[in-house]
Amino acid sequence: MNDLRVVTERLGGSPLAALGIAADPRGTGWFGVAPAGAAAWAARARDVGARFAGHDWLAALRPALGPAGPATDRLEGVARAGGVVVTTGQQPGLAGGPLYTLHKALTARALAAAIEDACGIPAAPLFWAATDDADIDEARRAAVAGPDGVEWLEGPVHGAEGDAMGVRTLGDVVAAVEAVVRAAGRAPDPVLVRALRESHVADATVGGAFVALLRELLGPLGIPVLDAFHPALRTAASPHLRRALERGEAVAASLRARDASLAAAGHEPQVREVPGLSLVFAIDGGHKRRIPLADAPRRAREASPDGLAANVLLRPLLESLLVPTVAYAAGPGETSYFAQVGAVASAMEAPAPLAVPRWSGTIVEPHVARMMATRGIALGELEDPHAAEAMRARTLVDPKVLAAFARLRACLDEELAAIAAAATPEVPARSVEGTRLQLHGRADRLERRFLAAARRNDTELVRIMRVVRGALRPGGLRQERALAWWPFVARHGEALVRQLAEATGAHAGRLIAGTRDQA
Structure with missing residues (x-):
């Protein structure tokens, strides 16, 4: 129980995301055709590289x-050789963001290496730090696991609503930073x-802190971090953003048609249309404001070279127009909006970018594994917020009481079945069945009270479950979606990165082969 363990899990997400993650043929019209096999990946890489030849x-x-x-x-070497890039990215988060930020970056690195090995085409990863984002909730919050369970942290973050994270x-x-450091234990990486x-x-700035910390982590791993709010990036993006404004009405019409197609198939579009607004922001002193479609042609002519930014549906296309992007390593939410990105690309008369699922998993640290072992708790049991505790509480209740509840249920079923057999039009069988369900419900509630009392009396079980849930399913969320990566890496260092690299490497191999099943 002294070994660190990395457990690969299914990525999850909405039914729409599931189609894209699995490369299900039913989603081809929205997500495009994903390469399967080294030859298909090589063909895609050559096609992407050819668009940037001589540039x-x-x-x-x-x-x-x-x-x-x-x-x-x-990255310089890949650019000189006419190679391709696997991109991924994330908006800024306190203390470097949640664990899946690291999972994304390592997925991109692993897939780039797999493409190079399988196809013989130079490839590199690139992490796109979305410092032009204005999502304040993610930027100011973090969570860490500690001896009392999960601790939710929050910073003040100064600035006005709509300001980019590159200026806030x-x-x-x-206090939040020191709580993160404490969560790493006694000897974190100095x-x-x-x-x-x-x-x-x-x-x-929120964006500057995020970029600086990620570069410290990812740079030595060979993953460059691009600052999306940097004037150089915005200037390079300007021609494409102007074109998005010029074709604003066509983009809006294409998106409406795609949204209707998704809705007709029973899917909710990930990004809802805001009628009358383009997909481009005007930036004034760091403040972002969506440009109205009616004003789009004028803004396309008059905007300063670094005065525009893309919204979430335009950003993946922008990446693929600026960088020879062979694939983007996406989470489930991002995968869902890639179903709409293709419609934007079509209206822009540009090739649609490709999303591939990032690796997903949970890190089980030795001290957590030891706690789980004391009560025989399995990781899968934590999916239900009460199942693990209830199962163990049953061992603490007098067996005679549990047996009595079992006999009570059996008796209810037997006697009410006899009554139902004598049902009449005036007293139909459905009335008897309704009574049976009500009585079972009351018996269940009474039994739960006995189990709850047993759980409360077992203070050690309460403590163990609080710590285990805080470490593995904080707040009922997956670990990777809530807990900051920083304490894990600061505590385990190379050992953790090596295991994550092995897991993401295996995942990348499945992506190349075209077998998307992660479990």
Whole structure:
């Protein structure tokens, strides 16, 4: 029980996301055809690379990639060789964001390596830090697991609603930062501790802190981090954003048709249309405002070179127009909106980008595994918010009481079956069945009271379940969606990264082969 364990799990998501994740033929009209096999991936990579042949696409983006290092050197080599890029990204989050931020980055790295190995085509990962995003809720919050269960942290974040994370400042996050450090245990990695404390200071921007911390983590792993709010990126994107404005009405019409197609098949579009607004933001002093369709042609002519930004449906297309993107490693929500991205690409007369599912899993740390072993708790039992506790509580209740409840239920079924057999039009069988269900319900509630009392009396079980749930299913959420990656990496370092690399490598192999089943 002293071994760190990484458990691969299904990605989850909506029924629409499931179609894209599984490359289900029923979703081909929305998601496109996913490559299956090395030959198909090689053909896609050659096609993507050919669109950028003779064009130094990296030159305009270099300032947004930060200082030179192993990660940018690899990207430079791929650009010179006419290779391709596997992208992924995430909006800024406190303390570097949730675990799936790391899972995305390592999926992109693994898939790039798999493409290079299987196809002989140079490939590199690229993490797109969405510092142009304005989602304040994710930016100010983090969660960590501790000896008392999950701890939810929040920072103030200064700025106005609609301001990009590239200009909003963190404010006083000392308490939150120190809580994150404490969650890493007695001997966290001093390099990561320094990086966290130096990046997360009051006057730092939310986006700047996120980018700085991710570069400290991902740079040595060969994954460059691009700052999406950097003026160099916005300037490079300007021609494509202007075209999106010029074709604003066509884009809106294409999206409406796609949304209708999704709705007709019983799916809710991930991103709802805002009538009368384009997919492009005007940026004024860091403040973002959607440009009305009626004003789009004028804004296309008059906007400053770095005065525009893309919304969530335009961003994947923008990435594929700026960078030779062979695939984007997506989570379930992103996969869902890729069903709409294809419609945007069609209206823009551009090739549709391809989303592939990121790896998904749970990290079971040794101290958590030991706690689970003391009560025989399995990871799968935690999916139900009460099942594990109820199962163990049954061992604490007097067996005679449980046997009496079993006899009571059997008696109810037997005697009411005899009554139902004598049913008449005035007293129909359905009335008897209704009574049976009511009586069973009352018996169930009474039994649950006995079980709840047993759980409360077993204070050690209560403590264990609080810690285990906080570590593996915090707040009923998957670990990767809630807990910050920082304490895990600061505590386990190379050992954790190595296991995650193995898991994402196996996942990438399945993506190349065209077998999408993750479990």
